[in-house]
Amino acid sequence: ISGESGAGKTEASKQIQSYIATVSGGGEDVEKIKTVFMESNPVLEAFGNAKTLRNNNSSRFGKYFELKFDRFGTPQGGVVTNYLLEKSRIVRPNDGERNFHIFYQLVNSGELASNLGLSNANDFEYLSVSQCTTVDGVNDAQEFADTLKAMQSIGLKKNQINQMFTLLAAILHLGNIKFQPQQVEGVEGSKIGNRQALSTCCQLLKISDEAEFARALTYRTLQTMAPGGKIDIYQVPQNPIQSAQRRDAISKALFSRLFDLIVERINAALSIDEDKNAEIYSIGVLDIYGFEIFRNNSFEQLCINYVNEKLQQI
Numbered sequence: 418i419s420g421e422s423g424a425g426k427t428e429a430s431k432q433i434q435s436y437i438a439t440v441s442g443g444g445e446d447v448e449k450i451k452t453v454f455m456e457s458n459p460v461l462e463a464f465g466n467a468k469t470l471r472n473n474n475s476s477r478f479g480k481y482f483e484l485k486f487d488r489f490g491t492p493q494g495g496v497v498t499n500y501l502l503e504k505s506r507i508v509r510p511n512d513g514e515r516n517f518h519i520f521y522q523l524v525n526s527g528e529l530a531s532n533l534g535l536s537n538a539n540d541f542e543y544l545s546v547s548q549c550t551t552v553d554g555v556n557d558a559q560e561f562a563d564t565l566k567a568m569q570s571i572g573l574k575k576n577q578i579n580q581m582f583t584l585l586a587a588i589l590h591l592g593n594i595k596f597q598p599q600q601v602e603g604v605e606g607s608k609i610g611n612r613q614a615l616s617t618c619c620q621l622l623k624i625s626d627e628a629e630f631a632r633a634l635t636y637r638t639l640q641t642m643a644p645g646g647k648i649d650i651y652q653v654p655q656n657p658i659q660s661a662q663r664r665d666a667i668s669k670a671l672f673s674r675l676f677d678l679i680v681e682r683i684n685a686a687l688s689i690d691e692d693k694n695a696e697i698y699s700i701g702v703l704d705i706y707g708f709e710i711f712r713n714n715s716f717e718q719l720c721i722n723y724v725n726e727k728l729q730q731i
Contacts (some may be wrong), residue, residue, distance in 0.1 A: 419729050420705025430482070431458055432702040437484060437700060442491035450492045454484060457497060457569035460510040460683070463522060464676055465499070467506055468515040468552050475707060477503035477517070479724060483701040484672075485689060494689030500706075501724050505717045507672045508592065508665040510547040518674075521551075522561035523585055533586035534617050536686050543592035543668070552644065572686040583620045584675055587621035588616050588668045596635065596657035596664075606654030607635050634658045634667075648684035673686055703728060 418426045419717045438451040461480065465717075469475040479500035481550050510516050518546045524530055535541075538550035551557075568578050595610035600654040609615050609631050620629045632652075637659070655663065689697075711718060 418702065418704050420590055422469065422709045424702050424707065424708065427466075427476050427677045428473065433702055434458070434482065439491075441486070441514075442489065444491070447492050450461065450494055450687065453571050453683065454482070454495055456567040457482075459563055459567040460571060460679060461499075463519040463560070463567075464517060464679060465502060466475070467503075467510065467517050468549070469709070470511070470513055471709065473552050474518075476704060477506055479703075479705045479728060481703045483699050485697050485699045486696070488688060488696045490698075492567040495687040497680055497683050497687070499676070500728070501720060502673055502676050503717060503721060505715060506674055507588070507669050511711060512547055513549050514547050515552065516544055516547075516561065518557075518586060519564065520589065520691070521557045521583055523566055524589075525557040526561045526582075527558070529582065533583060533621065534576055534590065535586055541589045541593060543589060552705055571683055571697065573677040575576055577600070577682075581675060581679075582680060583621050584671060587618050587677055588671055590618040590621065591664060591668050591671075594618065594634070596660040601654040604654050605656045607660045609635070613675045618630075620630075634663050637663070671706075699707065 418429050420426050438455055441447070441451075441498040448484050461478075462474065462476075465476060465478045465480075466474050467477050471526040481498040482495065483498075484495040489494050506514075506516060515521065520541075521538055521544065523533075524535045524541075524544070526535075530536070546552055565578070566580075569575075573581075591614075593611070593614040594613075596601075596607040599606050599608040615631060616627060619625075619630055635655050636652045637655055639653050641649045641651070643649050675713060705728045706721050708722055708725050709718065710722075
């Protein structure tokens with residue numbers, strides 16, 4: 418399914434999945450597979466879609482759904498493959514755009530948000546930097562309830578879901594950590610400017626040594642090999658800009674691994690033993706990126722457009 422951003426690729430792919438689920442065979446086990454197959458959509462959209470200038474629900478990753486059938490046309494399982502999540506959006510969405518939907522849903526989740534130290538989207542750097550925190554006609558609190566229901570439907574346990582939300586909250590608090598310049602032995606370094614954001618982040622991530630985490634943000638470990646093969650290790654102070662880049666790299670890595678984990682859990686719920694099902698047929702739906710050109714195009718946008726072209730050729 419191809420088309421420019423906002424053309425309706427994701428909606429079309431959902432219609433195709435819905436049609437396949439409706440016309441294929443039944444039975445308790447089959448209905449379970451269909452439920453996971455269909456409910457994976459709102460989960461992946463919450464974590465992988467965002468409002469852009471051209472589309473209020475733009476897929477910021479490419480995905481390939483494959484539903485597998487036996488020779489009678491009865492669904493037996495499936496697999497989801499994802500391509501190149503747009504990680505730069507986690508730390509700096511473009512002006513007038515939003516971060517991934519799940520952050521705003523979580524901030525508006527009521528008691529859960531309060532327990533995670535989340536107040537208003539405008540209080541968090543990663544959400545307020547683009548000066549756009551709402552979408553016309555979208556109720557983030559209701560969307561959160563739908564996402565939570567879908568997460569349960571694909572087989573995620575309550576404890577797993579709570580850990581995922583805790584990690585998302587930690588990313589938001591991590592983004593609020595500021596750095597101030599500080600001279601370290603005659604070299605420009607930095608120090609944490611607001612300890613509260615650091616403390617909350619460490620608490621949520623279960624990091625017991627706050628000082629060590631602060632050091633990991635403000636110093637870079639450098640290894641050199643001296644003559645004779647001896648390895649020397651140095652701690653190099655980072656200036657405020659470099660420390661902020663280290664903070665953002667951690668945020669992007671955490672979210673990216675969380676997204677991969679969700680895809681992994683969906684695939685675990687859809688997995689089948691192909692040795693026991695010798696004749697397996699499949700229908701695949703490839704929902705690719707929308708091609709976008711911005712005023713300022715990052716390297717990541719180049720990669721996204723390149724992946725788009727390659728997937729179209731395939």
